Amino acid sequence: MVVRFDGVAFQRGEALPILADVNLTIESGEIVAVVGRSGAGKTTLLKLVNRLLLPTAGAVIVDGRDTRAWDAIGLRRRIGYVFQDVGLFPHMTVEDNVAIVPRLERWTPERTGARVHELLALVGLDPGSFAARRPHELSGGQRQRVGLARALAANPPVLLMDEPFGALDPVTRLAIRREFKRIHERLHMTVVFVTHDVAEAFALGDRVGIIDDRALIACDTPTAISRSSDPRVRALLETLPSVPVSADARS
Amino acid sequence: MRLLHFWASHRGELASLFVQHATLVVISTSAAIIVGVPMGIVAARAPRAGRWLLGLVNVAQTIPSLALLGFLLPLPIFGGLGTRTALLTLSIYALLPILRTTMTGIQQVDRAVVEAGVAMGMTGRQLLWLVELPLALPSIVGGIRLATVIGIATATIAAAIGAGGLGEYIFRGLSMADTTTILAGAIPSAVFAIAADALLGWAGRRLSTARIATSMALRAGGVAVVMLAIASGVAYARAGRDTIVVGSKNFTEQVILGELVAQRLEHEGLHVDRRLNLGGTFICDRALRAGELDVYVEYTGTAVTAVFHQDVPRDRQLAFARTRELYAPSGVTVGEPLGFNNTFTMFVRGEDARRLGLHTIDDLRPVMSGWTAGFGYEFLQRDDGFPGLAARYGLQFRGTPRAMDLSLIYRALAARQVDVIAGDATSALVAPLDLAPLADNRHYFPPYDAVPVVRTAAMLQHPEMRRALVALAGSVSDAEMRTLNAAVDVEHRDVKAVVREFLGYDGGHE
Numbered sequence: 028m029v030v031r032f033d034g035v036a037f038q039r040g041e042a043l044p045i046l047a048d049v050n051l052t053i054e055s056g057e058i059v060a061v062v063g064r065s066g067a068g069k070t071t072l073l074k075l076v077n078r079l080l081l082p083t084a085g086a087v088i089v090d091g092r093d094t095r096a097w098d099a100i101g102l103r104r105r106i107g108y109v110f111q112d113v114g115l116f117p118h119m120t121v122e123d124n125v126a127i128v129p130r131l132e133r134w135t136p137e138r139t140g141a142r143v144h145e146l147l148a149l150v151g152l153d154p155g156s157f158a159a160r161r162p163h164e165l166s167g168g169q170r171q172r173v174g175l176a177r178a179l180a181a182n183p184p185v186l187l188m189d190e191p192f193g194a195l196d197p198v199t200r201l202a203i204r205r206e207f208k209r210i211h212e213r214l215h216m217t218v219v220f221v222t223h224d225v226a227e228a229f230a231l232g233d234r235v236g237i238i239d240d241r242a243l244i245a246c247d248t249p250t251a252i253s254r255s256s257d258p259r260v261r262a263l264l265e266t267l268p269s270v271p272v273s274a275d276a277r278s
Numbered sequence: 279m280r281l282l283h284f285w286a287s288h289r290g291e292l293a294s295l296f297v298q299h300a301t302l303v304v305i306s307t308s309a310a311i312i313v314g315v316p317m318g319i320v321a322a323r324a325p326r327a328g329r330w331l332l333g334l335v336n337v338a339q340t341i342p343s344l345a346l347l348g349f350l351l352p353l354p355i356f357g358g359l360g361t362r363t364a365l366l367t368l369s370i371y372a373l374l375p376i377l378r379t380t381m382t383g384i385q386q387v388d389r390a391v392v393e394a395g396v397a398m399g400m401t402g403r404q405l406l407w408l409v410e411l412p413l414a415l416p417s418i419v420g421g422i423r424l425a426t427v428i429g430i431a432t433a434t435i436a437a438a439i440g441a442g443g444l445g446e447y448i449f450r451g452l453s454m455a456d457t458t459t460i461l462a463g464a465i466p467s468a469v470f471a472i473a474a475d476a477l478l479g480w481a482g483r484r485l486s487t488a489r490i491a492t493s494m495a496l497r498a499g500g501v502a503v504v505m506l507a508i509a510s511g512v513a514y515a516r517a518g519r520d521t522i523v524v525g526s527k528n529f530t531e532q533v534i535l536g537e538l539v540a541q542r543l544e545h546e547g548l549h550v551d552r553r554l555n556l557g558g559t560f561i562c563d564r565a566l567r568a569g570e571l572d573v574y575v576e577y578t579g580t581a582v583t584a585v586f587h588q589d590v591p592r593d594r595q596l597a598f599a600r601t602r603e604l605y606a607p608s609g610v611t612v613g614e615p616l617g618f619n620n621t622f623t624m625f626v627r628g629e630d631a632r633r634l635g636l637h638t639i640d641d642l643r644p645v646m647s648g649w650t651a652g653f654g655y656e657f658l659q660r661d662d663g664f665p666g667l668a669a670r671y672g673l674q675f676r677g678t679p680r681a682m683d684l685s686l687i688y689r690a691l692a693a694r695q696v697d698v699i700a701g702d703a704t705s706a707l708v709a710p711l712d713l714a715p716l717a718d719n720r721h722y723f724p725p726y727d728a729v730p731v732v733r734t735a736a737m738l739q740h741p742e743m744r745r746a747l748v749a750l751a752g753s754v755s756d757a758e759m760r761t762l763n764a765a766v767d768v769e770h771r772d773v774k775a776v777v778r779e780f781l782g783y784d785g786g787h788e
Contacts, residue, residue, distance in 0.1 A: 079397060103399030114394030118412045127408075128398055177398075 028184035034085035060232030069221035107178030299443035306368030318380025352568035359570035364441035372425035379421025383414025438557025521549035525574035546742040577726040613730035614751030631714035651679035652696030706763035
């Protein structure tokens with residue numbers, strides 16, 4: 028499923044625009060990792076895709092249709108969303124959390140149950156010992172895995188990921204990143220991934236987009252980006268916390 | 279010990295009062311949940327409307343309970359003497375804690391969790407049922423717990439409008455100044471409140487750790503509450519009425535007079551519903567005008583001052599005529615006076631009266647310079663109390679009159695602490711303590727003739743009522759009223775039996 032930003036701008040009331048004139052096409056099955064400083068409008072970019080926000084100018088096209096023309100509820104159930112602060116429902120078990128969208132979509136209990144077990148296994152959690160636990164009984168990394176399983180539950184063709192691994196320790200982050208790569212190779216959904224960690228963007232993205240000064244100033248393969256002569260891209264790469272050098276990027 | 283004995287001998291009554299009490303609390307709290315939780319949801323979603331709602335409910339909370347009962351009494355459908363008004367009042371008081379905890383419970387749900395729900399494609403309703411309400415549930419249960427405890431305490435005032443409950447004992451005890459009876463009602467309601475608090479606390483903890491889908495439990499609970507409310511609504515739906523409702527205020531003399539009227543009406547073959555011990559003049563008057571009461575006994579002086587806020591003529595006939603005039607426009611007929619005049623009266627010791635030949639207040643003048651007077655606090659202060667009395671009769675006692683509590687004043691006179699007092703003409707203690715009343719020969723005190731006040735419509739519908747009231751006219755003298763009061767207050771005899779004996783119905787029919 029293709030997601031396209033067509034001259035998209037967004038602002039709240041009379042305030043300064045948060046995004047201005049964003050043009051970007053994310054191809055089916057592609058991972059685009061968008062980097063930018065905190066508050067650069069990365070989360071806004073994601074919220075425009077599943078109609079949590081509507082653009083004030085231009086259009087966001089999902090699967091050939093303007094988000095304005097989509098039914099919000101129907102659209103959101105086709106798009107998985109992994110959150111910065113996970114947002115697991117604290118009053119529900121791991122199993123119930125993962126089963127939310129299938130149940131909203133009125134799957135049969137058998138199909139839902141089978142799907143939950145399949146997904147927990149996919150994200151590396153043993154269903155037998157994790158299904159009945161509650162979010163507060165999980166480590167940060169385990170919670171992030173449940174969040175990913177929940178987002179994938181109804182086979183969404185599009186996945187939005189907002190700093191999903193930001194709060195994890197470096198070792199866990201590396202492990203879960205590899206895990207995610209593996210899952211993507213199997214499911215091949217379209218992914219928009221936003222992060223302020225340039226290393227992560229380079230490690231995961233088929234293409235890396237850079238947001239600065241309210242606009243998408245570049246979007247290209249990691250190699251091309253790291254060789255960019257655009258002074259704004261260079262400046263951004265240098266000010267960001269980690270150096271864009273990693274084994275994945277070089278290979 | 280006396281308390282245990284009281285409970286043992288009133289086992290059946292205690293149990294049924296407890297059931298009434300619990301029913302009042304359960305139904306009113308359920309109604310408050312049905313109204314308060316949706317209000318709380320609205321308030322949480324629309325903060326502007328929420329502030330208004332909260333303000334409104336807050337104001338209702340500050341109205342004193344007896345006043346609220348009085349205001350609600352004349353309402354159609356929900357009002358009326360008895361259970362319905364009590365339920366409405368209790369529901370209003372239960373609303374605030376439930377509304378507030380629902381609102382804050384929902385507002386305090388983690389923003390990230392709510393956003394997750396929205397982003398996953400939940401509709402507003404799904405978000406509410408699957409996320410917001412379950413997470414606000416511990417807070418809501420806390421509010422229900424608070425509302426229940428408040429309800430158990432407040433339900434004791436239901437007795438003021440004849441709705442029963444453990445407050446019956448408290449009001450009965452207050453009117454007889456009997457601590458045992460007060461405690462007989464107060465202690466069970468306190469224990470009930472503590473037990474309910476503990477039970478709901480335990481239920482709340484169970485809920486928050488329960489593994490079942492809490493939203494399902496909530497829905498089942500909601501259905502149960504609605505069914506309960508409908509069932510109770512049917513149960514309490516107004517019963518058809520071909521009976522005369524007789525009321526009285528909540529002190530001994532009034533209860534006796536209520537019973538007197540009731541038995542006289544029954545003697546005429548009418549069905550009578552007794553609503554005795556209602557919480558004061560205000561409640562009785564509201565109930566009569568709302569058609570919830572058909573008759574109760576009022577005093578002319580009280581009617582003119584407390585009900586109509588006018589000055590009372592000092593002449594008994596004029597005061598009676600004024601009372602009739604004032605009631606007439608509101609469809610209330612005032613019957614002929616029962617005979618006695620429960621006004622302020624000066625008393626001296628019986629032996630002094632006989633030895634010195636004292637009959638009127640004027641007779642005091644030769645002896646007053648050596649006598650000490652004792653009066654209630656209010657009587658001493660008010661212009662129409664002692665200062666006016668002293669001016670009218672030219673009284674000058676030894677020293678300044680002593681101020682004392684009205685309940686102690688009769689015993690103070692008998693014990694020679696004072697020599698002359700002002701008290702109630704019909705006090706139960708007059709005969710037992712051998713006190714002698716002095717006639718108010720200069721007509722200083724306003725008259726308080728006891729008169730039946732009757733809904734004219736009821737009297738037209740039941741002509742027998744008129745016969746009964748005519749028979750009662752002039753049938754109770756001051757002395758007879760004192761004897762009746764003493765039979766109940768001093769000898770602790772049963773009101774029904776005392777009245778039956780007075781009317782000469784003993785042995786006749788049961």
